[in-house]
Amino acid sequence: MQRRTLLAAAGTGLAAALTGCIASAGDGSDDADDGNSTTETTPDPTPTPEPVEAVSVATGERLTAVVGNGPASDDGALKPHHVRLENPTDEPWTARIDVSRPLGSGHVETYELAHDATVNVSLRVPADYELTVTDIDSDAAATESVGPDSFDCNRSWTAFSPGDDGISVSGASTRMACGPNTVAADGAVTVALGDGSLPTEAVKPHSVAVSNPTDAAETVEFAYETPAGAVAFGGAYRLEPGARVGASLTEVHKVTLRVARRDESGEEATETVTIEESQFDCNASSTTVSLTDDGGFEAQTLSTLMFCGDIEANETNKSN
Known part of the structure; x- marks a missing residue:
């Protein structure tokens, strides 16, 4: 089941108090007309980031999206290449995935993955793809490329998951010998x-x-x-x-x-x-x-x- 949730980053800017004195003309003070009075302006507070809308993926849940209309199929002699978001940690992970290709729409979405949740994007057309995954909380990003050679009779995938230094990337494939x-x-x-x-x-x-x-x-x-x-x-x-x-x-x-x-x-x-x-x-x-x-x-x-x-x-x- 798909659910959407709003993830708002905490605002860090608070209105600062005015410091220093501002002399008013005609207030009778000796400093009013000495030419040395100053006005201290308060910088605008840091704006609160806009909320991020994400698709929630529950523990043990697996969501699948498809890019392209063939010719690869999961049961065919020519298999698709899969792009996965996986969260093996105990903490929720919010990530944005951007799958782009030269002609035709790709897949862009933000997901909040609970522990042991998976998102799978199935690439159906053998082509050049650029895969970018961004960690929403840390801004860490990882980019990988996939080409037509990644599509054959083997099952193959590229997986992204949260890592100690940002985003961990791994890939694998079965090892069958494939003809055209x-x-x-x-x-x-x-x-x-x-x-x-x-x-x-x-x-x-x-x-x-x-x-x-x-x-x-x-x-x-x-x-x-x-x-x-x-x-x-x-x-x-x-x-x-x-x-x-x-x-x-x-x-x-x-x-x-x-x-x-x-x-x-x-x-x-x-x-x-x-x-x-x-x-x-x-x-x-x-x-x-x-x-x-x-x-x-x-x-x-x-x-x-x-x-x-x-x-x-x-x-x-x-x-x-």
Whole structure:
């Protein structure tokens, strides 16, 4: 059960008394007009911090949050990576967790964990993540990074807990040997990347996929990268004939897809396509990088090619 509680930090500022004398004009004192009288001002008291709203987690309770809509699943061949807050101490621990990723919403929340309470954040999309946990009482913080390589057939996790010198960080994984995640013949894996602001009446999402139209299963390595070089979705997949793996871009954002495959001799072939912001309009559109029988790639972009007009002007007129 989730409960919220307000944790207010104690105010440390009290109003100080005025010290010294302030001479008043015409009070008859000898010091009133000597030019040496002073006025001592009192500094503002230290403001009381705003209360911190936190989700309370009771002893023995375990809360779970999910980031991303797949393709990893707890029972699948590709497992999610878990981020945990754990409190093995006897005292309550209040911590703020911030899980961010290059495209799409992450998870930001403050929790008050009782003894032996746990919060688990399940990361479903193999990507680059930045994990930051802050101790509310001490302001101590710890930051860790997770990348696509942390997602395979093993169960893996990164755990944060209160420590003597701030926040303790640990990580572990099972040790099974894992091959590339397999997409069955004529099957598809698709994830959503972005803030979900698309579709609108004027702008549609753009789909970007890697497809295997050949008669043989092939293993590909791919990465959807932002202009800053962060991986929004990536990994190694074995694509059976007719299989495809891709993403729907649900916000107007520049994204580069990099794909690689190796032949029997180990020689690598690569393909790079970039989706510019100008490619997002009223049309349904997609870009597909297809494997070819000769070990290479063929990239193709399709669109319904409707005339979209002046989208910005249309939106302005509609709002008026």
